[in-house]
Each structure stands twice: as structure tokens, then as C-alpha cells.
Amino acid sequence: MKEFFNVETIEAVLAQVADFPVVDTEEIPLAECLGRVLAEEIASDVDIPDFNRSTMDGFAVRASSTFGASEANPAYLAVKGQISMGVRPDMTIGPGEVARIATGGMLPEGADSVIMVEHTDILDDTTIEAYRSVAPGQNTIEKGEDILKSEPALPRGRRIRPQEAGLIAACGRTMVTVFRRPMVGIISTGDEVVPVTQAPGQGQIRDINSHSLSGQVLEAGGVPVTFGIVKDSRDDLMERCQRALQTTDMVLISGGSSVGARDFTVEVLDALPDTGILVHGISISPGKPTILARSGHKPFWGLPGHAVSAMVVFAVVVRPFLDRLCGLSQATKKFPVQAVLNRNLASAQGRVDYVRVRLFESDGTVMADPILGKSGLIHTMVKADGLIAIGMNTEGLYQGSVVEVIPL
Ligand SMILES: Nc1nc2c(c(=O)[nH]1)N[C@H]1C(S)=C(S)[C@@H](COP(=O)(O)OP(=O)(O)OC[C@H]3O[C@@H](n4cnc5c(N)ncnc54)[C@H](O)[C@@H]3O)O[C@H]1N2
Numbered sequence: 001m002k003e004f005f006n007v008e009t010i011e012a013v014l015a016q017v018a019d020f021p022v023v024d025t026e027e028i029p030l031a032e033c034l035g036r037v038l039a040e041e042i043a044s045d046v047d048i049p050d051f052n053r054s055t056m057d058g059f060a061v062r063a064s065s066t067f068g069a070s071e072a073n074p075a076y077l078a079v080k081g082q083i084s085m086g087v088r089p090d091m092t093i094g095p096g097e098v099a100r101i102a103t104g105g106m107l108p109e110g111a112d113s114v115i116m117v118e119h120t121d122i123l124d125d126t127t128i129e130a131y132r133s134v135a136p137g138q139n140t141i142e143k144g145e146d147i148l149k150s151e152p153a154l155p156r157g158r159r160i161r162p163q164e165a166g167l168i169a170a171c172g173r174t175m176v177t178v179f180r181r182p183m184v185g186i187i188s189t190g191d192e193v194v195p196v197t198q199a200p201g202q203g204q205i206r207d208i209n210s211h212s213l214s215g216q217v218l219e220a221g222g223v224p225v226t227f228g229i230v231k232d233s234r235d236d237l238m239e240r241c242q243r244a245l246q247t248t249d250m251v252l253i254s255g256g257s258s259v260g261a262r263d264f265t266v267e268v269l270d271a272l273p274d275t276g277i278l279v280h281g282i283s284i285s286p287g288k289p290t291i292l293a294r295s296g297h298k299p300f301w302g303l304p305g306h307a308v309s310a311m312v313v314f315a316v317v318v319r320p321f322l323d324r325l326c327g328l329s330q331a332t333k334k335f336p337v338q339a340v341l342n343r344n345l346a347s348a349q350g351r352v353d354y355v356r357v358r359l360f361e362s363d364g365t366v367m368a369d370p371i372l373g374k375s376g377l378i379h380t381m382v383k384a385d386g387l388i389a390i391g392m393n394t395e396g397l398y399q400g401s402v403v404e405v406i407p408l
Pocket residue numbers: 188189190192193205206207208209210254255256257258259260263286287288289303304305306307309375376
């Protein structure tokens with residue numbers, strides 16, 4: 001008889017993430033870095049900004065020259081000149097003096113603030129009256145207020161979003177060292193599974209998993225590499241697994257993870273050189289028959305064949321491993337969205353149930369509406385905005401409970 005599952009908790013499985021090494025690094029142009037993960041700490045070669053800078057159109061002034069100014073009692077200030085953009089001003093502002101300045105202009109020596117043009121009246125070329133006071137630092141950005149040259153601007157392990165790309169540009173970096181995108185091999189299995197291009201005959205189903213899993217890999221920052229569909233043959237599966245292992249950093253097989261007569265995944269993984277099975281069975285639903293093996297230093301997954309199960313297992317179990325391979329640091333973890341459950345939800349004890357939910361808004365509250373349906377129904381994933389986890393020792397959740405939704 002085949003070995004049955006030796007079920008482990010999801011926490012025990014996720015505790016193994018750090019046992020797998022991060023992929024190596026490469027240097028790429030700034031223009032190509034979006035979505036990539038920094039493999040170096042970024043620091044600026046200058047303070048940003050490198051000078052005290054106005055954030056308003058108006059007059060650079062010593063704040064003390066405006067103290068007590070009001071509509072009824074304006075301060076009369078002498079205009080010393082105009083500050084040109086992009087150059088260091090060659091004037092010094094003394095008490096009772098101002099210089100015309102535009103947004104982004106460099107504050108001259110002696111000025112510590114800017115009074116907005118709309119809070120002044122220009123009397124003539126050399127005099128204005130200011131009818132509001134300003135505080136020191138008001139309407140300015142101080143030298144180094146954005147980024148200090150002496151301090152790290154971005155940590156290693158951070159995913160580069162548009163704002164990080166902007167900051168890297170501000171730091172003057174045209175090339176960036178990032179982690180290589182991990183290559184993820186994807187193999188579908190099953191005599192009944194046919195390619196998308198083929199009309200399914202009686203008893204057949206088109207290959208969903210290669211495509212949904214490829215999408216999840218791409219979204220996570222990996223490079224999906226599909227290795228087609230393997231019929232239920234031990235030798236074919238062995239050959240395809242070896243091929244996938246040669247060129248990728250992690251492999252996903254879907255189907256054949258269970259304990260049926262044709263489920264060869266465990267057998268093949270057991271027989272692969274330098275490979276050991278770490279997990280066969282996780283106390284989650286869907287996804288109980290998931291397999292994790294280590295082949296050399298690479299994670300090798302056997303995912304359940306059901307389309308929803310494969311995707312849910314990817315989202316909650318595989319993804320943290322792929323994030324690790326990508327070089328993402330734990331600190332960049334995204335937080336779930338909170339929502340209110342719109343109905344009672346039963347759940348079995350002894351496993352974590354991942355329930356698909358649709359989100360909608362009602363009277364300003366984000367509500368979670370469970371989508372019930374078997375784990376072989378891909379349309380239920382299409383309806384879903386996220387997953388909620390119902391814990392091991394929870395029999396269910398009441399309508400009105402606040403739940404945390406893992407976005408899909
Ligand atoms: N006796 C038991 N049987 C099963 C158990 C169990 O605990 N004891 N677990 C069930 C659960 S839960 C799941 S999930 C499945 C997992 O089965 P496998 O991983 O072995 O997957 P298959 O049997 O190959 O396929 C299951 C299902 O999914 C369809 N499939 C497979 N690949 C694809 C694909 N690429 N695209 C679309 N659909 C796919 C396949 O046709 C099957 O209908 O085991 C249960 N059985």
C-alpha cells in the first residue's frame with residue numbers, strides 16, 4: 001500500500017522557508033528595475049535636497065522679520081532681488097529683507113523661511129508688505145530633509161516599486177544590483193489533461209494549472225517556465241522533473257500529489273538524486289495533499305491537481321518560499337485587508353480552512369462574502385478577491401466577525 005499523508009501544520013511548513021537559499025544577483029539599468037528586489041543597500045552620493053529649498057512661490061525671509069505681522073499690522077520688507085532657479089544665490093538676507101523666490105529655488109544665506117506671494121502686497125520694486133507671519137522652516141525643505149547622504153536610503157531585500165525607482169534615481173544610481181528573477185518550472189500531470197489548444201474529449205479537461213500557476217509566479221516576480229503535460233507514467237514524470245531541475249530554481253508539479261494508484265509524484269521525488277521529501281500533507285483545506293521536497297538546494301512542490309487547491313496552496317504556502325528565493329526581506333510583507341463577514345461560516349477543526357471571499361462595500365464598511373464551491377471549480381477563484389483563514393481550533397465564524405483577507 002502507498003504511504004499515506006504525514007500531515008504537518010502550515011506553520012511547520014513555513015518554518016522551513018529560511019532553509020532555502022536566495023538566488024544570485026545581477027546588475028541592471030535603473031530603467032529596468034521596476035518589480036525587482038534590491039540586492040544592495042542604496043545610499044545617496046549627496047544630501048537630498050543638497051540645499052534648503054522653497055516649496056512655495058513667494059519671498060525668502062528671516063522668519064523673525066515677519067513676527068507679529070497681520071492684516072491690520074503688516075511688516076514692511078525690503079526686496080533685495082530675485083533668486084534664479086538652479087544656481088546658488090549670491091545674496092544674503094538680513095533682518096527686514098526678502099528676495100523673490102520660486103518653488104524649488106535655493107534659499108539665500110540668512111533666510112530660513114518663505115512667505116507665500118498671496119500673503120503679501122507688492123508695493124513697488126523694492127518694497128512689499130507681509131500680512132502673515134511665518135515660522136522658521138515654513139514653506140521650505142531643509143538640506144537632507146528627504147534623504148541624508150550619511151544614512152541608508154533603501155535596504156537590501158526591498159521590492160522596487162515606482163517610488164523606490166524614483167528614490168534610486170534621486171540617489172544618482174543608473175545601475176542597480178538586484179536579485180535575479182527565480183526561474184520556476186511548471187509541470188502539469190494527468191492522462192485526462194490536454195493542452196489549451198485541444199478540444200477536450202470525453203473524460204478530458206484542458207490544462208488550467210500551467211496557466212494559473214504561471215500567472216502567480218509572474219505576479220510574485222519569478223519567471224515561469226512551463227514543461228507541458230506529463231501523462232500518468234512514472235518514467236516520463238522522472239525525465240520531465242530532471243529536465244525542469246536542470247534549468248530552474250524551483251519546480252511545481254500539479255496533480256498526482258494524492259494517494260491514488262496513478263499518483264507518482266512522491267515516488268518520483270523519492271527516486272530523484274539528492275532529493276528528500278520534507279512534507280507530504282499539510283493540515284489545510286483545500287490543499288491537504290501537498291508535497292514539499294528539497295532537491296539539492298531547490299524546493300520541489302507537488303501541488304494538488306484541483307485548480308482552486310493548486311492556486312490556494314501557491315498563495316499561502318509556495319509564495320513565501322518564492323519570496324525567499326527572490327531575496328525579499330520579511331520586513332516587506334504586505335498586511336491583509338480587514339473586512340466584516342456577511343454570514344455565519346462553519347469550519348472543521350484540526351485544519352486551517354482557506355475560504356474564498358468576494359469583497360463589497362455596504363454603508364462604508366468593507367464586507368466579505370464567502371464563495372462556497374468545490375476546489376475543482378476555477379470560476380470560484382475568478383469571483384474571489386481574497387482568502388480568509390479559519391484557524392485550526394475554530395469551529396467557524398459568526399456573521400459580523402472582523403476577518404483578515406489575504407488578497408488574491
Ligand atoms: N482517497 C483520497 N483521495 C483524495 C484525497 C484524499 O485525501 N484521499 N484528497 C483529495 C483532494 S483534497 C485533492 S485536492 C485531490 C488531489 O489530487 P492530486 O493532486 O492527486 O490530483 P489529480 O488526482 O491528478 O487531480 C485532481 C483533479 O484536478 C484535475 N486536474 C489535474 N491537473 C489539472 C490541470 N493541469 N488543469 C486542470 N485540472 C487539473 C484532475 O483532472 C482531477 O479532477 O485528491 C483528492 N483525492
